Amino acid sequence: GESVGLHLPTLSVQEGDNSIINCAYSNSASDYFIWYKQESGKGPQFIIDIRSNMDKRQGQRVTVLLNKTVKHLSLQIAATQPGDSAVYFCAENIGSGAGGTSYGKLTFGQGTILTVHP
Amino acid sequence: EAQVTQNPRYLITVTGKKLTVTCSQNMNHEYMSWYRQDPGLGLRQIYYSMNVEVTDKGDVPEGYKVSRKEKRNFPLILESPSPNQTSLYFCASRNRNGMGTQYFGPGTRLLVL
Numbered sequence: 343g344e345s346v347g348l349h350l351p352t353l354s355v356q357e358g359d360n361s362i363i364n365c366a367y368s369n370s371a372s373d374y375f376i377w378y379k380q381e382s383g384k385g386p387q388f389i390i391d392i393r394s395n396m397d398k399r400q401g402q403r404v405t406v407l408l409n410k411t412v413k414h415l416s417l418q419i420a421a422t423q424p425g426d427s428a429v430y431f432c433a434e435n436i437g438s439g440a441g442g443t444s445y446g447k448l449t450f451g452q453g454t455i456l457t458v459h460p
Numbered sequence: 461e462a463q464v465t466q467n468p469r470y471l472i473t474v475t476g477k478k479l480t481v482t483c484s485q486n487m488n489h490e491y492m493s494w495y496r497q498d499p500g501l502g503l504r505q506i507y508y509s510m511n512v513e514v515t516d517k518g519d520v521p522e523g524y525k526v527s528r529k530e531k532r533n534f535p536l537i538l539e540s541p542s543p544n545q546t547s548l549y550f551c552a553s554r555n556r557n558g559m560g561t562q563y564f565g566p567g568t569r570l571l572v573l
Contacts, residue, residue, distance in 0.1 A: 385464075385550050385564030386503065392499070431502060447518060448562075450503040 354457045361419040364452045365432035368413060372434040377406060377417045380429045380453070389417070389430075422458050429453040462487050464565035467552050472571045473541055481536045481568050483551030484544075489563075490518035490556045493518070494526065496547040503550070509534055510556075541572045 355361050367375070373394040378386035390401045392408050392415075399406050405418040415432050432451045464485045473479055485492065493508040495518075505518030509528040523545055525537040534553075538545060551565040 385552070385567055386562075387564070427503045433503075445507060447516070448505055449519065450495075450505075452500065452502040457565075 352455045353455070354459065355422050357422065357424060357460050359422055361417075361422045361456060361458075362425070363417045363419075363430050363456065365415040365417075366413060367415060367432075367434050367444050369434065369436060369449075370413065371436050374435040375408060375415050375424070376408070376433045376435070377404075377415075378431045378433065378450075379426075380431065382428075383443070386431060389429075418432055419456075422456075424458045424460055427456055427458045429455050462563065464550075464551055464553055464563050466565040466568050468568060469566065470569050472573065474573050475542055476540050479538050479541060479570075481538075481551075481570070482518060483534045483536065483565060484532050484565065485534075485551075485553040486532065487553060487555070487563065488531065491554040491562075492528065492551065492553045493562070494524070494534070494536045495550045495552065496520065496545075497550060498502070498547050506536070506549075541570075543572045546570060546572045 376391040377389040379389050380386045390404050390406050392399045392406045394410060397408050403420045407416045417430060419426055431453045433448045435448050467482045490511050494506040495503045496506055497503050504520045506520055506524050507515055509515040509516055509527040512528050512531050515526050515528055528534055547570060549568045549570060552562040554562040
């Protein structure tokens with residue numbers, strides 16, 4: 343069936359380096375993508391999102407890139423800090439529609455563990 | 461403070477004993493969802509609700525029921541729990557125009573013996 347997956351289950355970086363977390367999706371009908379961060383013992387926390395009519399979106403220290411040709415999504419974290427250590431999930435939504443309407447159904451990837459060493 | 465609350469946070473039960481996990485949000489959000497999280501499988505959506513009395517199945521609805529009688533509450537019901545429902549459960553909510561900004565509850569860890 344259609345699914346969202348991750349290339350790398352773990353990523354270790356040094357403090358101050360840039361981090362790139364990758365995600366592959368297989369459903370060409372997916373039109374909205376979200377990255378979440380989950381710290382140990384907590385629920386997921388929204389980081390950044392992107393619609394399929396965009397190929398790049400920037401937030402504070404984070405950038406999401408979308409390549410629809412190869413169905414690939416990435417999250418770039420600049421100047422990674424120890425507080426960024428967490429599990430990162432990508433999620434896709436099918437048929438979110440124009441004007442903000444949505445069917446509410448999200449499919450999550452398995453997650454990547456990011457460890458930042460001081 | 462804007463939040464999603466779940467109760468109980470931890471629960472140990474036995475096979476077949478009906479249980480309910482409550483979820484409540486104070487942000488007047490239309491959308492609410494339930495997820496389960498299992499090692500190696502990530503977060504999987506169980507059910508979601510787009511408004512009062514409007515619910516739909518997610519990816520893994522078998523063995524679960526939900527109801528949305530009030531906007532703020534979205535309880536998850538396990539009529540006859542089985543050991544394969546041992547998991548970490550998260551409730552989430554968002555407003556209809558805030559797709560990504562789901563607010564997640566703190567999680568409920570369930571063990572079914």
